[in-house]
Amino acid sequence: MNDAVGKKNLKLARTLVLVAVAMFGFGYALVPLYDVLCEWKWIERDRPDDIKKVPEVAYKVDMDREISVEFMTILNESTSMEFHAEKKQLKVHPGQYYTVNFYAENKTDKEMQARAIASFSPAVISSYFEKIECFCFSEQTFKPRETKTLPMRFVINPEIPEQYKTITLSYTFFDNTEKSVKK
Amino acid sequence: MSAVVDEHDHHADDHHDHGPAKGLLRWITTTNHKDIGTLYLLFALAMFFVGGAMAMVIRAELFEPGLQFVDPAFFNSMTTMHALVMVFGAVMPAFVGLANWQIPLMIGAADMALPRMNNMSFWMLVAGVLLLASTLFMEGGAPNGGWTLYPPLVLQPITVGKALPFAIFSVHLLGISSIMGAINIIATIFNMRAPSMKLMDMPLFVWTWLITAFLLIAVMPVFAGAVTMLLTDKFFHTSFFNAAGGGDPVLYEHIFWFFGHPEVYIMILPTFGVASTIIPVFARKPLFGYASMVWATGSIAFLSFIVWAHHMFTVGLPLAGELYFMYATMVIAVPTGVKVFNWTATMWKGAMTFETPMLFSIAFVVLFTMGGFTGLMMSIAPSDFQYHDTYFIVAHFHYTLVPASVFILMAAGYFWLPKWTGHMYNEKIGQLHFWISVVSVNVLFFPQHFLGLAGMPRRIPDYAVQFADWNMISSVGGFIFGISQLLFLYIVIDTIRGGTGEKVSDEVWEDAAKHSLEWTLPTPLPYHTWTTPPSVVPTEHVLDSH
Numbered sequence: 001m002n003d004a005v006g007k008k009n010l011k012l013a014r015t016l017v018l019v020a021v022a023m024f025g026f027g028y029a030l031v032p033l034y035d036v037l038c039e040w041k042w043i044e045r046d047r048p049d050d051i052k053k054v055p056e057v058a059y060k061v062d063m064d065r066e067i068s069v070e071f072m073t074i075l076n077e078s079t080s081m082e083f084h085a086e087k088k089q090l091k092v093h094p095g096q097y098y099t100v101n102f103y104a105e106n107k108t109d110k111e112m113q114a115r116a117i118a119s120f121s122p123a124v125i126s127s128y129f130e131k132i133e134c135f136c137f138s139e140q141t142f143k144p145r146e147t148k149t150l151p152m153r154f155v156i157n158p159e160i161p162e163q164y165k166t167i168t169l170s171y172t173f174f175d176n177t178e179k180s181v182k183k
Numbered sequence: 184m185s186a187v188v189d190e191h192d193h194h195a196d197d198h199h200d201h202g203p204a205k206g207l208l209r210w211i212t213t214t215n216h217k218d219i220g221t222l223y224l225l226f227a228l229a230m231f232f233v234g235g236a237m238a239m240v241i242r243a244e245l246f247e248p249g250l251q252f253v254d255p256a257f258f259n260s261m262t263t264m265h266a267l268v269m270v271f272g273a274v275m276p277a278f279v280g281l282a283n284w285q286i287p288l289m290i291g292a293a294d295m296a297l298p299r300m301n302n303m304s305f306w307m308l309v310a311g312v313l314l315l316a317s318t319l320f321m322e323g324g325a326p327n328g329g330w331t332l333y334p335p336l337v338l339q340p341i342t343v344g345k346a347l348p349f350a351i352f353s354v355h356l357l358g359i360s361s362i363m364g365a366i367n368i369i370a371t372i373f374n375m376r377a378p379s380m381k382l383m384d385m386p387l388f389v390w391t392w393l394i395t396a397f398l399l400i401a402v403m404p405v406f407a408g409a410v411t412m413l414l415t416d417k418f419f420h421t422s423f424f425n426a427a428g429g430g431d432p433v434l435y436e437h438i439f440w441f442f443g444h445p446e447v448y449i450m451i452l453p454t455f456g457v458a459s460t461i462i463p464v465f466a467r468k469p470l471f472g473y474a475s476m477v478w479a480t481g482s483i484a485f486l487s488f489i490v491w492a493h494h495m496f497t498v499g500l501p502l503a504g505e506l507y508f509m510y511a512t513m514v515i516a517v518p519t520g521v522k523v524f525n526w527t528a529t530m531w532k533g534a535m536t537f538e539t540p541m542l543f544s545i546a547f548v549v550l551f552t553m554g555g556f557t558g559l560m561m562s563i564a565p566s567d568f569q570y571h572d573t574y575f576i577v578a579h580f581h582y583t584l585v586p587a588s589v590f591i592l593m594a595a596g597y598f599w600l601p602k603w604t605g606h607m608y609n610e611k612i613g614q615l616h617f618w619i620s621v622v623s624v625n626v627l628f629f630p631q632h633f634l635g636l637a638g639m640p641r642r643i644p645d646y647a648v649q650f651a652d653w654n655m656i657s658s659v660g661g662f663i664f665g666i667s668q669l670l671f672l673y674i675v676i677d678t679i680r681g682g683t684g685e686k687v688s689d690e691v692w693e694d695a696a697k698h699s700l701e702w703t704l705p706t707p708l709p710y711h712t713w714t715t716p717p718s719v720v721p722t723e724h725v726l727d728s729h
Contacts, residue, residue: 005296005374005375008374009296009297009370009374009375010297012296012366012369012370012373012374013296013297013300013366013367013370016365016366016369016370016400017366019400019401020362020366020400020403020404021404023400023401023402023403023404023405024404024405024407024408025408026404026405026408027404027405027406027407027408027409027438027441028408028412030405030434030437030438030441031412031423031434034431034434034437076427077339115427115428117426117427123499172426174425174426174427176427176428178420
């Protein structure tokens, strides 16, 4: 092949390498892009950390309805803890405030940073489940062998559609001591 | 050797024909597009049998309910490795091999644009696949969380012995290898064409590969990024996909399928190109709707970037997302339908003969369409909740890969081997190979539709007894299909070593030279071809659009 074509080939190859490198960057750009898109109203993402702290307001309590709230406590396999809720199930009236205590014990001889992640079933009710206080809002520090009482105060918005009679709330504790944390 | 190569580079214009270098070193240091094409094709054939052996383990274990031969973790390694080996070791390299052989011949170029990089991409592929295969012998076994490598499963100690970083580096190598191959193909097609060949004169195989090469450059780096994030999550305390650190495992699925959907078209577009090359020759008619074929290929490639979430309808997408991805996916049926109609119209009233390459191509048109129909079924988001992660999806993608991509690769072998080697293959054994394959492949995969609709999950070593009968039939089909591929191996070796001994003309197939340039060259092909570009290019394949 003559020199002119050789030069053209190299030039095109260089451009295409740049495109490939840019696409590698694009893969990483999808990470913040994903967070931005998930904040869009119409996407209505139902993710646990959408349940943000809300101020306590007085609702009219709906004594006619009773919803069963179940609590599940899960430990990620690498988390050396004891973790349970004070009760497994609670019958609640929409509009009324309740506090449930959870107990967590650090079973190691080291200080532990742990984070509980909440998950709902059915996921769609998450916008009616309002938490005033929750240990899952932030990372918890446990001294060696420390047992903590972790309160969670919530109310179910009386506007919750009729068909929901049981809500399952699960918390998973992750040992975050060695992992970096965003917040 | 490098001195020889340099000399060749400088004197390529003076018609002086060097033969290949002597000895084994020829194959390691070669920069000749035909040698590299051969290396790719033989490597892919070897990997086809390695991946096939893994499939045999899977079908043996599923022959009846209960655990028979292997433990569940190894079974899961087999499903994971079977997929990775077949996708990255067999189908993709086989098409790169065809591209290496055929693109320069079809566009009148002396070689690929960047011959040394070509050699490097091949050997990087070998390194990548060996690295992947090495994980089979590691403590804890090969990766067994599925070829999609979803976190958090793939990051948990129970699914990753020591193998994960090796698998990830292997993916990096395979990715770099395919990107270099793609760059080479684009540069060859843009810069090395015979001066008289315009873009819309190019054979469809060249067009489909041009578009595929752009897909490769666009998405392989994204996949490399996703697996790098897995690597840093596991070993460097990042939290891209770690919920406890503020990450989200669903994000991985989005990034993976942003790569993954174009990836499945990377395996099917060159298939379309080969089918569009073979069918007109045996129908003795120009390809129907050349221009619409080019545009349909381009549209499919474009759509592949905006439909990825149909692989993840069940993750809890917002309603707007479910609807958008459902309708966008259905749109793909339009350009794909254009192609199927064009192939059928090409055969319509053609003077057809049914040599082995044509048989495989016709089977491809029929069976690929079936794979397409099940794809359309699954694009309907509400019904996909039923099909998701069952044997229905296994049946779907195997129909689009085995009797489509793999059949067309076989067809390409039968079609071009006589030209490449100068020897005719044994038509009787070829036909036998076809008929056993086409029957057994349906016995193998068709019952999996029933299993999936009845609710049998994929990636399980044991199953409920009501699935026993169809699994046994599927396994029997699998064993016959697997063993019958040895016929193909025999034919390839036999043809290289002399075949039937029949004299092969330059055209090989009747009037083939009207369709494409390679048939105007002498048979067997000399080591160097088109050192001066052809002055006139055949236009039979574009007659319809002019």
